[in-house]
Amino acid sequence: MPKLFHSHATEIVLLAVILLISMVLSLVTDRFFSLGNAFDLLNTSSVNIIFAVGLLVVLISGGIDISFAVAASVVQYIAALLLGQIGGGGWLSGLIIAGGLGICLGAINAFLIHRFRIISIVATIATFNIYFGLLMFFTRGVSIYDLPDWLTQRVVLFEREAADGSWAELTLPVLIMVACVMATWTLVTRTTIGRQLYAFGDNPEGARRFGINVGAMHFIAFGWLGLMAGIGGLVQAHYAQEVVPNALYGRELDVLAAVVLGGARLGGGKGTVFGCVLGVLLVSITQNGLNLMNVSPFAFKMVIGAIILLAITVSSVRLEKLLPFMRAPGERT
Amino acid sequence: MSSLMKRAGKLIGTEIIGPGLAFIAVMLFFGLAAPRFLSNATFGSVAFQLPELGLLTLAMLLPILTGGLNLAITFTANIAGLTVAWVLQNHGGADASLLVFAAGCALAVAAGALSGTVMGLVIAYTRAHPILVSLSMMIFLRGLGEFLTRGGDISGFPSFISPIGHGSIFGLPIPLLIFIACVLLWHVLLMRLKLGFNIYMIGSNIEAARYSGVNTRKVLVLVYTLSGAMCAVAGIIMMARFNSVRVGHGESYLLITVLACFLGGVNPFGGFGRVIPVFVALVVLQLLSSGLNLMGANQHLATAVWGILLLGVMIMRWLVSWLTLSNTYRG
Numbered sequence: 001m002p003k004l005f006h007s008h009a010t011e012i013v014l015l016a017v018i019l020l021i022s023m024v025l026s027l028v029t030d031r032f033f034s035l036g037n038a039f040d041l042l043n044t045s046s047v048n049i050i051f052a053v054g055l056l057v058v059l060i061s062g063g064i065d066i067s068f069a070v071a072a073s074v075v076q077y078i079a080a081l082l083l084g085q086i087g088g089g090g091w092l093s094g095l096i097i098a099g100g101l102g103i104c105l106g107a108i109n110a111f112l113i114h115r116f117r118i119i120s121i122v123a124t125i126a127t128f129n130i131y132f133g134l135l136m137f138f139t140r141g142v143s144i145y146d147l148p149d150w151l152t153q154r155v156v157l158f159e160r161e162a163a164d165g166s167w168a169e170l171t172l173p174v175l176i177m178v179a180c181v182m183a184t185w186t187l188v189t190r191t192t193i194g195r196q197l198y199a200f201g202d203n204p205e206g207a208r209r210f211g212i213n214v215g216a217m218h219f220i221a222f223g224w225l226g227l228m229a230g231i232g233g234l235v236q237a238h239y240a241q242e243v244v245p246n247a248l249y250g251r252e253l254d255v256l257a258a259v260v261l262g263g264a265r266l267g268g269g270k271g272t273v274f275g276c277v278l279g280v281l282l283v284s285i286t287q288n289g290l291n292l293m294n295v296s297p298f299a300f301k302m303v304i305g306a307i308i309l310l311a312i313t314v315s316s317v318r319l320e321k322l323l324p325f326m327r328a329p330g331e332r333t
Numbered sequence: 334m335s336s337l338m339k340r341a342g343k344l345i346g347t348e349i350i351g352p353g354l355a356f357i358a359v360m361l362f363f364g365l366a367a368p369r370f371l372s373n374a375t376f377g378s379v380a381f382q383l384p385e386l387g388l389l390t391l392a393m394l395l396p397i398l399t400g401g402l403n404l405a406i407t408f409t410a411n412i413a414g415l416t417v418a419w420v421l422q423n424h425g426g427a428d429a430s431l432l433v434f435a436a437g438c439a440l441a442v443a444a445g446a447l448s449g450t451v452m453g454l455v456i457a458y459t460r461a462h463p464i465l466v467s468l469s470m471m472i473f474l475r476g477l478g479e480f481l482t483r484g485g486d487i488s489g490f491p492s493f494i495s496p497i498g499h500g501s502i503f504g505l506p507i508p509l510l511i512f513i514a515c516v517l518l519w520h521v522l523l524m525r526l527k528l529g530f531n532i533y534m535i536g537s538n539i540e541a542a543r544y545s546g547v548n549t550r551k552v553l554v555l556v557y558t559l560s561g562a563m564c565a566v567a568g569i570i571m572m573a574r575f576n577s578v579r580v581g582h583g584e585s586y587l588l589i590t591v592l593a594c595f596l597g598g599v600n601p602f603g604g605f606g607r608v609i610p611v612f613v614a615l616v617v618l619q620l621l622s623s624g625l626n627l628m629g630a631n632q633h634l635a636t637a638v639w640g641i642l643l644l645g646v647m648i649m650r651w652l653v654s655w656l657t658l659s660n661t662y663r664g
Contacts, residue, residue, distance in 0.1 A: 127644075133633045253471070312455070
C-alpha cells in the first residue's frame with residue numbers, strides 16, 4: 001500500500017480532494033448528489049478531457065503545445081465547410097476528416113520542432129498566432145450555424161427519469177471522450193511507443209543514444225494531440241451546435257492548468273492519464289458546485305484560480321516531507 | 334572606430350542581428366510596396382501603439398530571463414487600471430485632483446507588485462513551475478476583475494488623464510517617452526545592477542547560482558514583483574489611451590509579448606537576452622502591422638504574419654548554427 005501511495009501520490013491526493021469537495025457539496029446543496037448532475041458534469045467536461053489527454057502525451061514527451069485549441073477551431077471550421085460541400089456524411093466520416101486535419105496541423109508543429117530544432121513553446125506560440133490570425137482573416141469572424149443534421153442532433157446513449165421528473169442523460173460526447181481516454185491510456189502504458197515517449201521526455205539525449213527514433217517521437221506526440229484536438233473540435237461543434245471561430249480561443253491555458261494539476265510535469269517524463277482526467281474533473285466539479293451554491297458566475301473564475309494556486313502550492317511541497325513514514329526506504333529527500 | 338563598434342556590440346549584444354535584419358527587411362519591403370509607408374503618419378501610429386505592448390513585454394522579459402514566464406501580465410495590468418479607476422471614482426470622479434490620480438497610480442503599482450510578489454513567493458519557495466503559478470494567478474485575477482466590474486467597463490475620468498495616452502511633448506508622444514524611460518530603466522537594471530547579474534545567473538543555472546551564494550529566492554521574488562509593477566505602468570497607460578478600464582483589455586497581447594521576447598533573441602530557457610534587441614523586435618512588429626494596415630489587411634492577418642516572422646527568425650538561426658557547424662567539421 002505505501003508503494004502504491006508513493007508511486008501515485010498526486011492521483012491519490014487529487015482523488016481525496018475531489019471526494020472531500022463532493023461530500024461538502026452533497027451536504028450543502030441538494031442537487032449535487034444526483035445522477036442527473038453527475039451526467040451533466042461528464043457531458044460538459046468531455047471536450048476538455050479529450051483535449052487534456054492529447055496535451056498529456058505532448059507533456060510526457062517533454063514538449064508543450066499552446067496552439068492546440070486554436071488548431072481545433074481551424075479543424076472545426078474546415079470540417080464544417082467540407083461536410084457542407086460533401087453533403088450528408090455521418091459521425092464516422094466527420095471524425096475521420098476532423099482527426100485527419102488535426103493530425104496534419106499537429107504534424108506542422110512536429111516538423112518545425114524536429115527539423116529546425118525550434119523549442120516547442122516558441123514553435124507553438126508562432127503557430128498559435130498563424131492559425132488564429134489566418135482563421136480570423138479568412139472567415140472574417142463569421143460563425144457557421146448551418147451544420148449537417150447529424151452533427152447538431154443530440155444523441156442520447158442512456159437516460160433515466162429522476163424522482164422529480166427531470167431526465168438524466170448521457171450523451172455521445174461522453175462515449176467519444178471515454179474512447180479517447182482509453183486509447184491514450186493504451187498508447188502510453190501498454191505500447192512500446194508509450195514507454196519510449198516517457199523515456200524521451202525524461203532524457204532526450206539518453207533516449208536518442210538508446211536508439212529511440214527522436215523524430216518519430218515528436219511526430220507521434222504532436223500528431224496524437226492534433227488527432228485529439230480535431231476530435232475535440234468536432235465534439236465541441238456538436239455540443240455547442242454552432243462553429244464560432246474564436247470560441248476555443250484561450251481554452252489552451254485552462255486545459256494546460258488542469259493537466260499539470262493532474263500531475264504531468266512541464267519538462268517531460270511524468271504524468272498519467274488517470275491524474276489528467278482527475279485534474280479536469282476537479283476544476284469542473286468546483287465550477288459545478290459553485291454554480292449549484294448560487295455563487296455569482298462572476299466569482300467563479302476567481303475561486304477556481306485561487307483553488308488551482310492553492311493546489312499547486314500544496315502539491316509542490318513534497319508529500320513525503322509531510323508524511324515521513326511514507327518515504328521509501330533509503331530514499332533521499 | 335573599431336573600438337567604438339566593439340563597445341556598441343558589447344552594449345547591445347549579438348542578439349540584435351535577428352531583429353535588426355527583420356527591421357531592415359520590413360522597412361525595405363513596405364517602403365517599396367506601400368509608398369505612403371515612409372511617412373510621419375506611420376511613425377506616429379507606431380509611436381502611439383508601441384508603448385502598451387512594449388511595457389507588457391518588459392514585464393514578460395524579466396521572468397523569461399530567469400527561465401520562467403509570467404502569464405498573468407495582462408490581467409495584472411487590468412487590475413492596476415481598476416485600482417486607479419476605483420481611487421478616482423471614490424474621490425470625485427471626473428473632478429478628481431492630480432494628487433488623487435498620483436495616489437491612485439501609486440496604489441496601482443503597489444497592487445501590481447503585490448500580485449507579482451505572491452507569484453514570486455510561491456515559485457521561489459515551492460519550486461512549482463512558473464507557467465502554472467502565473468496561469469492560476471491569471472485565472473484568479475481575471476475572475477477578481479470580472480467579479481468587481483461585473484464584466485462592464487468603467488469610464489468618466491478627469492480630463493488631465495487623456496494627455497498621458499494621447500499627448501505629446503516636443504513632438505514626441507508621452508506614452509512613448511514613458512516607455513523609453515522604462516526601457517532604459519530595465520537596461521540599467523540588467524546591465525549595471527547586481528540584481529541584473531543575478532537574474533542572468535539564475536536563468537543560466539539556478540543551482541549553480543545558489544551554490545555561489547546568490548539568494549535565489551529573494552531574486553525570484555524581486556523579479557516577479559518588478560514584473561507586476563511594470564504591468565501596473567502598462568495598465569495605467571492603457572487606461573489613459575482607451576479612457577476606460579475593462580477587464581480583458583489587451584488580453585490578446587499576452588502571447589504576443591512572449592513572441593516579441595523570442596524575436597528579440599531572448600533564450601526561452603532563460604539566462605540570455607537583452608533589452609535593446611527586444612525593443613527593436615517590438616518596433617518591427619508594430620511596423621509590420623501598420624504596413625499591412627496601409628495595404629488594406631486587418632490586424633488578424635498581421636497576427637499571422639507575426640507568427641510567420643518568428644518562425645522565419647528561428648529557422649534563420651538554425652541555418653546559421655548549422656552552417657557554422659558544418660564549416661567547423663570541414664575545417
